[in-house]
Amino acid sequence: MVTMRDVAAEAGVSAMTVSNALTGRRPVSDATRRLVLETVERLGYQVNVAARSLRQGRTGVVGIAVPTLDSHYYSRLSHRLVLAFSRAGLATVVEETRASREGELAAFRDSRLNAYDGLVIAALGLNEPEIDALSREVPVVVLGEQELHRTVDHVSMPNVAGAEAATRLLLERGCRDLALVGFPTVDHLEEVSLPEGAAFALRARGFANVVGGAGVRARAAYAGVTQADGARCARDLLARGEVPDGIFCVTDTLAFGVVRALADHGVRVPDDVLVVGFDDVEDAQFHIPSLTSVAPDLDGLVDRTVDLLARRIATPAAEPQDVTVGYRLVERESTTRPR
Amino acid sequence: MVTMRDVAAEAGVSAMTVSNALTGRRPVSDATRRLVLETVERLGYQVNVAARSLRQGRTGVVGIAVPTLDSHYYSRLSHRLVLAFSRAGLATVVEETRASREGELAAFRDSRLNAYDGLVIAALGLNEPEIDALSREVPVVVLGEQELHRTVDHVSMPNVAGAEAATRLLLERGCRDLALVGFPTVDHLEEVSLPEGAAFALRARGFANVVGGAGVRARAAYAGVTQADGARCARDLLARGEVPDGIFCVTDTLAFGVVRALADHGVRVPDDVLVVGFDDVEDAQFHIPSLTSVAPDLDGLVDRTVDLLARRIATPAAEPQDVTVGYRLVERESTTRPR
DNA sequence: CTGAAAGCGCTTACAG
DNA sequence: CTGAAAGCGCTTACAG
The missing domain is CATH 1.10.260.40 (lambda repressor-like DNA-binding domains)
Known part of the structure; x- marks a missing residue:
């Protein structure tokens, strides 16, 4: 050499x-x-980067830790973050945590071991005190899966507000018999915790907030995060006898599974039931029917994440920030009543 | 510290x-x-990993370079590779090349700079001599986007055979007026090169092989790799006047766009036209209609990749291997004639 | 503007 | 089984 x-x-x-x-x-x-x-x-x-790193104590590499890459939402988010950090002159490493406590602890450990300059983590398994403690060892920005806390930089999704808007849309379209897919209940939400973390609970809360005073029926189904899980939820709802006339799914991925399973049982969207998802992944435009969805401001989320991490790296003692990005409700065929 | x-x-x-x-x-x-x-x-x-690396000249990290993470196929492939390397005791770093020559050169450079122990690359922009030269600098396994060559370890998809099977299925189902989506032509295939590399050309060749002696009509449309590009191809075909009765798309992603754009123009799948994709991504099961697709043996591809890279790291002078994995043709609604 | 020396934190020979 | 010395390839003070 x-x-x-x-x-x-x-x-x-x-x-x-x-x-x-x-x-x-x-x-x-x-x-x-x-x-x-x-x-x-x-x-x-x-x-030789190893020698440079050893001397400088910096690597120019940022770690991105997401539950999985095999996901409509996280694969796109990772992609956007990689591009944004690249524009900021930072290389990125993407790690999978498998949505587990252990995987997330490993991401923090790797950040120290491999001397990442900073870490972006979509944390689902770790709780607030743990994250707060770990964040003292490496500059970190936590992505929107936790409730607000003020000891670590945090960029979150408009979980509650977006879910409220989605649910309101169903009511406006005349639905009176709603279902929530992706959370086990519409009552006592705070007593339930899911492997997927708080985001699902916050979206469920948004749903419950709107349903609460509206005098309509509401029930819930939960099976996990995949399209197959969404299909299982739909089958579960159908097996209970009554077909809801409006369904809010806490992710588009679940919604795809729901729509598919409904079709398998002869229930049509939007003719028989309206469906709204969350995330507005690209596929929402291409499914038949196309899927109405809450579109969080992903550009804003990514830009703020890069900004905050750069600031945290430069100024480790900076005051932690808590940012929630905006959203749009994108209406498509799945909530458009046929004439 | x-x-x-x-x-x-x-x-x-x-x-x-x-x-x-x-x-x-x-x-x-x-x-x-x-x-x-x-x-x-x-x-x-x-x-301190930097110090250890400097001394040992190894890092225990493998690089995975894919065109983009924002893709049905590559996000799943990356996910599978990460899991498989993890089982083999190796950490992984995922990089995006943006399907560009520059991005792929950067992946090789990063492999040396960051002292990855090895690199897995889905190479689209670099040609064989370039890859052969670069592969002397870092242990590498090239993933199935190039034609066969025997100077570097190579794991490839069953591009030709899979496309032939897909096209034969369309003929068996009675199609006599075919379209190929994802490549600009069905003739003189070797004269065309695409940003997406050779995989698309090989799948086009499989299509052409079967269509050649069958005495049926065939035409082609090309616009890129995304769902939106697939939609553009379908609109292009419709704009030329005649509606084909069978369409082979070189990826499922393109097929999703095709089916959607056909629906926008009142052309139904499978009632009016049959459609087959390639890759068998998870979404193929959940679309309406569900998509018939060529399912390459992804487990085999991942396992062989990990094996070959481990061997190459351990024995840099080992004889290069060239492996092509198998496939299944998974039939779903998009090629099932309504009764 | 340029350089000789020291040292980042480990691990590899070389000894015992 | 254990250790003192050297050195991996850079960059940070310290000099000039």
């Missing part, structure tokens, strides 16, 4: 000067810089 | 002994090991 020392010897300068010519940290005369760069090119020199 | 030296001083042993107690590389007496581990625990010592 070609080292900085080789380049220095070949160019007849010191290793320091090579370093300075490459990093620009200290001024180097134009002639020397040209000589160094030409020698670097000719010898095919590549800086 | 607590260093190995701190632990050694506290435990009254040498740094070497701490290292040996931790790595197990050399035998340490039981009593000493217990003392060291207890001291490590008490001081909260964490090994």
